[in-house]
Amino acid sequence: MTADLLRSPNTVLANAVDDALDVLRPRIREAAAERIVFTVGTQINGRPHIGTHLVQSLAFLIAEHARDEFGIDATVDFTALDNAPAKTISHDGRKCQLTYHHQLADHGIRALVTKHYAPLLDAMTRHTGIEYAVSTYTEQQAGPEFRAEFIRTLEHLDEIRYWLSPASGTAHIRLPCSVCGWAEKYADRTRLLELDDSGALFEAVCFDHGRYEADITPLGGGYIDLATLYRNVVKERSYPSDVAALHVMVKGGDWAPGCQLVDGAHAAIGEAAGPLPLRIFTPQILGSDGGKLSKSLLREAADAGLVMEGSPSGWLLDPSDWPGTHADYVNALSGLGELMLSNPRHFYRSYTTTALEALMTTRQPATSQSQAHGRPRNIQIYKQYFDLIASGEKTVEVRVAYDSMKRIKVGDLLNFTCRDENCLTRVTRVGRYRTFKEMFGTEDVKAVNPRATEAEQLRAIQAIFPAHKEALGVITFEIERVNPDE
Ligand SMILES: [Zn+2]
Known part of the structure; x- marks a missing residue:
């Protein structure tokens, strides 16, 4: 859909x-x-x-x-x-700022x-x-790690x-005034006076309190606000x-x-x-003009009396205006994210607010995949295995028993995806094992992969999942293909 x-x-x-x-x-x-x-x-x-x-x-x-x-x-x-910056002012042509902190x-x-x-x-x-x-x-x-690394x-x-500052070559090292907390935005009057293994001594200027020194050490010496x-x-x-x-x-x-x-x-x-x-x-x-969605830009345009064509719906700017419950919003947002992650082409691209709105509101305001009945759970799989599932040769899928996998039950729909292709299946049996070796003692090796021997499969699977992952347990799903139109 x-x-x-x-x-x-x-x-x-x-x-x-x-x-x-x-x-x-x-x-x-x-x-x-x-x-x-x-x-x-x-x-x-x-x-x-x-x-x-x-x-x-x-x-x-x-x-x-x-x-x-x-x-x-x-x-x-x-x-x-x-x-x-929470506040910015200009003083004698210099911008000064105060952080939210x-x-x-x-x-x-x-x-x-x-x-x-x-x-x-x-x-x-x-x-x-x-x-x-x-x-x-x-x-x-x-933290001492950050401060020592800065030094x-x-x-x-x-x-x-x-x-760090390709235009001017002046790194913006803001060391806010200890009296008022303000700092020069571009820190162009901040000078490094001394530097040794124990720390760095700076001089800076506050628009209100004049010159001051900041002795930065790994364990103290005042706030470091880096651009x-x-x-x-x-x-x-x-x-x-x-x-x-x-x-x-x-x-x-x-x-x-x-x-x-x-x-x-x-x-x-x-x-x-x-x-x-x-x-x-x-x-x-x-936004509609291809610029990054920005609340402040839209606000400036509105203040200037400019009508922005195709302005986004209010909830895109303020999600608390979403026309539904917070749970619906989270589901729509998660559905969108899952869609983006379902294919690298959907992930390595941008989205306009119009496209985003369509994708988020057209989806069923349904529950999460793992809880939904009858709604397929997408599972990505590599091409070679996808083809074997699609052709009906591979009827057992093997996974480590993460919680998300343990929630899958007999009758659930699993939609295997690979790039633009997908193959809908239904779980007909769930197997639980302590180890991959134990799993191969019970499951039909050919149903897991008809093209490789048990030893080859075991080596491959143990290369993917180290021992401490295998320790979580092994889970298998026997699957049958389902016609999506049924
Ligand atoms: Zn000050």
């Missing part, structure tokens, strides 16, 4: 990936990670709009998909970027997150079984300053060198050009302590 509404063109990646998350596979194969942490950052500046909600909900759906696809535990880290303090930021962000994050945890943690930029910059980057300031590119460089370098966790940044598609600059800075500084995180870019939401 909804899939019929959606036609997506080929992309650069068209012939390289079967699945949007295949871009993570090289690192997953080499890293031997036991878990993946998907980090999604959001500027805390008032009510989120649909674009923000889409990135956040996709972080959970991507994590769920990665867990099922790669057999690795996955969680979401939500970072509240509370260094977003300095305006609202920690408890105010927590309250904002609880009010505007937690409802969707909690709902996505219920929907996907993926747990999340909340942290703030303020907490990150206060290390200062040794290379001359090599990186044009990567976006610099913040990402330091953040990406300060992940602990913990080989058990693979970090992936979930970013809106408009981040792609900026990453070249971040990578330039990384290369100029040299190797980080741990592996740099991967990044995955989510679809952008565009």
Whole structure:
């Protein structure tokens, strides 16, 4: 149904990936990670709009998909970027700003997150079984890893300053005045006076309180508010060198050009302590003129008396105006995200608000796939196995017994998908085993894969799922093909 509404063109990646998350596979194969942490950052500046909600909900759906696809535990880290400017003023031709943290303090930021962000994050945890943690930029910059890494980057300031600030070469190191909390936006009067292993001494100017010094050390010395590119460089370098966790940044598609600059800075500084995180870019939401959906732009246009042609519905800008329950909204949003993830062509592209509205409101306001009766659950599968299922030769599908798999019962519909093709099946029997070896002792080897011996299959499957995943148990689904028109 909804899939019929959606036609997506080929992309650069068209012939390289079967699945949007295949871009993570090289690192997953080499890293031997036991878990993946998907980090999604959001500027805390008032009510989120649909674009923000889409990135956040996709972080959970991507994590769920990665867990099922790669057999690795996955969680979401939500970072509240509370260094977003809450107030900006001009003083003697210089812009000065006050962050949300300095305006609202920690408890105010927590309250904002609880009010505007937690409802969707909690709902996505219920929907996907993926747990999340909340942290703030303020907490990150206060941590010794971040501060020590920042101090290390200062040794290379001359090599990186044009990567961080290509126009002027002045890295925006905002060190807010300890009296009033304001800082110069472009920090062009902030000077590094001394730098050694123990820390960095800066001089800066407050429009109200004059010159002041900030002595930044790994354990103290005041707030570090870095502009976006610099913040990402330091953040990406300060992940602990913990080989058990693979970090992936979930970013809106408009981040792609900026990453070249971040990578330039990384290369100029040299190797980080741990592996740099991967990044995955989510679809952008565009207004009717092709510009990124922006509440402030629309507001400016309205204030200027300009009528924006094809202005998006109110709920796209303020999801609390969605004409239905919050649960319906979460289902529509999740359905949209699942559709995007069902095919790399649907993922590596942008969507206009018009397309988004059609996709979200045309879907059945139904329950999640795992709870729905009679509604098929989509399962992506590689081409070679897809063809064997479609031809009726493969009648047993094997998975690790994640919770999402354990919810599947006899009679449920499984829709196997591969690129644009899909094959609808019904579960006729569910098998549970302690190990893959035990499973092959009972299941018909030829029904799992008619083209490989038991030994070959066992080797292949154990290469995909390491022992600690196999320890979760093994689940098999005997399936029969179903005519979708029935
Ligand atoms: Zn001041």
